[in-house]
Amino acid sequence: MVLNRKVAFIDLSKGKVVTRDIPLELRKKHLGGRGLNWYYIYNNVSPDVKPFDPENLFVVGAGLLTGMPMLGTGRTQISTKSPMTNGVGDANMGGAFGPEMRYSGFDHLVIRGRAEKPVYLFLSDGEVEIRDAKHLWGLDTHETQRAIKEEIGDERVESMVIGKAGEKRVYFANVMNGNKNAGGRGGTGAVMGSKNLKAIACRGLIDLEVSDPEKFMEYALQMNEQVLSTKWAKTLSRLGTPLLYDVSYTTGFIGTKNWQYNTPGSEGEPLEAENLQKYMIKHVACMGCSVHCRHRVKIDRGKYAGVVAEGPEYTMMGSFGTLVGCYDWDFVIKGNDECNKWGIDNLSLGAVISWAFELYQREILTEKDVGFRLQWGDQDAVLELARMIVNREGIGDILANGFIEASKKFGEGSEYYAIHVKGHPDLHTDERGVPSFALGIATSTRGADHLRSRPAIDLFQLPEDFLEKLIGYKIKSDFTAYETKGILVWWFELYFNIVDSLGVCKFQSTFNCPHCPQYDEYIPLLKYTTGMKFSKEELMQIGERNYTMERMFNILNGMGKKDDYPPARFFEEANPRGLPFMKGRKLDREKYEEMLAEYYRQHGWNDDGIPTDETLSKLEIGMPEKNFPEVE
Template sequence: MSSNKWYGWTGTILEVDLTHRTVRKRDLSEAAAHLYLGQAGVNARILYDRTCAALSPYSPEAPLIFGVGPLAATLAPCSGRFSVTFKSPLTGIFGDSNCGGHWGPELKLAGYDHMVIVGKADRPVYLWIDNDRVEIRDARAIWGETTWQTEALIKADIQEPTAQVASIGPAGENLVRFAAIICNQARAAARCGPGAVMGSKNLKAIAVRGDRGVRIADKIAFKDAVDEAVAAILADPLYESAKAYGTLAITGLAQALGFLPTRNFQKSTFEGADKLSGETFLKRYGTKHKGCYNCPIACSRYYQVSEGPYAATRGEGPEYESVTALGAKCGNDDFDAILHANTLCNQLGLDTISSGNTIAWAMECYEKGILNPARLDGIQLCFGNDSAMIAMLDKIAFRKGIGDLLADGPLMAARRIGGGDFVVHSKGLDYPAVDIRGTKGMALSFAVSPRGGDHLKGLSLYEVAPDIYSSDILSQTGIRVTDRYWLRYETKAELMCWHENWHCVVDALGLCKLEGIALKPMLPGHFQRMLSAATGWDLSIKALEQIGERIWNLERLFNVREGLNRKDDLPPRRLLDEPIATGPAKGERLDREKFEAMLSRYYELRGWNPETGRPTKEKLRELGLAQGLSQ
């Protein structure tokens, strides 16, 4: 299919080789689009094909892949996402990050579905993409700058104030293994360390401007499908809460159900939770709301700290994950300090989740005598010390002193100094803000996720809000929820398979998970109708779900090739062996026998070998993955 006949997709992949300073464009194959849709799906296939088990994440040959989906930059609600896919420097396995804002749609409007970057520049550079014109420009003058200053300097250099800029800060330049790529000052592609991969290539930023538009196959049908999806979002029971508080609405839920991780997962409720609520944020700090591209909710907020030691701190956000990582996990209930830390992470280019987890782990090491004040330059790194937390962020980003150790993440640090028993991770990726002892389905999902301890690959509000969504759970999955459903092992393998498949679809289409499957409003029928009208490709809901399953299996195959197997699909020791110490879920733990049974059922549903967790040949043939994949 020639590029001028594509609907939804642009039909073009941009290839950049920084070593040889070459730029070329090639066609996106129709087969790839139909097998993997786009964005995270096609990205995963490119990564699989262009890497091998022996390849270092920092090798010049290792690709850094940006992708947008066929619904990105369209009228589809919440269509402002893009994905970055790479071999993770933090885990050594499959890595990808998802980001909102406006950068992704701009890449699509410039005429590209995907961008593959390889090589390493001989000096710092940035990319300037202006529709067809692509330039590799000198960035030596901005190397060392924060992401905020980088964006301002590049816009001045290209004289395009409305261009979208994705950049790394000092953390990416210094190869912090959980460095982020930041756009719009606060939107982050952060998990798994994409900023470090970008820094290893001497690539400071990517600026893009586009005005091409997106061709739609059936504009009337598409508009009708979009209106239907928006109506579903506006009618959702959680719409008002999401609009008012964004993901900070989760804080109260996590505290009430007893899965709010506190002091490095030693507890599951936080005595200062009320101080970190969405209500507190809006009353004390919120200035106005902001939405990503074409979002009917606008769940993000600008903030300003007006008094105290962190006065004049400003920024956007923060998300529930950031507040918990820099708050409850570190025993810190000072919201002023959390907002200051959130802004610092965005400026320095750090993943807030891994930053908070790493510091929380170091705080426990300090309190247990593994780290002493002398090694910490005299810093009293105890839980609740907000100034110590702030100091650690700077040390990590610049790899100064103890920061050089912590910049490799808690698992690698523990291998050098001890404290491995209380690193809460799977496959090397530290856990987000859910104590999975109180949510058994998420315990399974976090453990089997292809990128490691991760909530976004299979996030299930169906599990923790079954009273609200019981009818949807039944109609979509056939599951009848039981009392205190979040604590049950039964049916969770079925529930998570369904969620994981559809999360893959959402990530391939270019949509946001807050409205797509995670918080329910948009259901599979909405995705199918919008995609069919936009692209002219008529496919069933079942066929669309199978694409999600195909992507999930492809990501699994990547990790199988890296040597991972069933033993890597277990939760961390702390969450298996230690019961919850506080709150409404007190005494809850993950029962090893029941978890193993749940995992076996999951493998059975997935069509994976029960001993190794490897997709069977029959499953690969069913999904069209049997040919052309080295294993």
């Protein structure tokens, strides 16, 4: 049965494991993936626990539909208390780890403690083994995966691993699977490193039984065809996420030279998506994905000749592109490959590096502080600073602790130039022209982020009757409006939570394309696979419950309304460039307040953004109750 996967409670300090069934009641309340991950953390990680304490939990979850032949369900959710925000640290990873974890018998791993020496876990057919990883410590993420495969002697082993950045507890270190699949955000890799846990490997032969194989097969094919028929999927299939660059740099919402500009203008032309095609060897995909949004690329000539890699994604086009004033695909590809091997969130890394460059421009940092000059467009300087951060050398050791700690060290108003929310760096999108995007990064439970609620379809200016049908409320078509956008963001927060809890890929959801499958399609999918019946209202209620639980975790850890604002710069400085409708735009503080209030009301939270007792009892969320079992 799909529902008979287990949860393993693993105590690394004691070297002990207990496995348990996942009660059906919990499935009905949280589904799986992100939802269940946060059920375990909310209840077991109290506010006094610091991110690198052994008592912090590191939780891995497969979505309820992970590992099925449709909608890109190769997803894995990785959750912990984040070293960057001291609140929700949460990442969703593609690839093939989650599916293999399910075939090995597990849907969730709840890991606490700290191993005395480096270890890795091997999950196989319902068993968890804690293995020595001394020989793996120091290897990069690719070498580690190769070594594990060889050691186990099975080429179908999948592993999620940390690299140098995770070992060094760089606050934005990530977890990697395959060539480029990243559990990128929240600093999950640093927490894994703090537990002396180098890798989790799995291999399984346990059947995933579905309740109606015939109907499911037919419907899964129909779902894939529905996605592939959209213009969005066709574009993504060819260009991957770099397609977003063409829109953002032309329109003017791409952070440039840190966030001083909102587009490089014609200087940025070399990075247009179509120009990546000449590097391409072939398209590759995550497990269960018929879209294949990633390129396998090779650099044939020049300084970086010989690099063979996967990606890069849009994130990297900011990090080693516009944010640092480099407009060269060779460099983006090279930098991306390095990040993947280091095991570091390229998005956060880029934001921190470009911040340092602007501080250098403003003489808050000097050549003496850094050891060399930080001049826009200097590829070697970017790469060297990145390497220093990963290895915690020199000023890299300060930058590796993220914006909040580093800006305290640097002082001199440096925090103003750090583009983050809750200490979590923002994607290089520039949200000051689009209120719904700005609210989304501000209220995101994991701090600034585009994958928690971004209503990307807001930019299409869809007809209002169409939006009303989709969202269930009257939503203004005008993307520059503030009114009703609190409701739009609320809707997407719930919806993306369900997408993450099911383990479906967001690129095959209503994220960028209103014609992709959503609630109405998930209902039959859940029925044919798990046999469970849900209504749309019930699914939305689960989304609200899961989201509110994350919110409560942040509240209990000292966050509140003060942390629900986009970077100050977006209120102060108007867009200096871009198309006529984008140029000159910035956020309006008064209107933002009204939007935030509307958003709180929609969630059933009070004026300070705290869920009311009524809301909590309606959602059946109580105060945390520890339930990590005895592992003696």
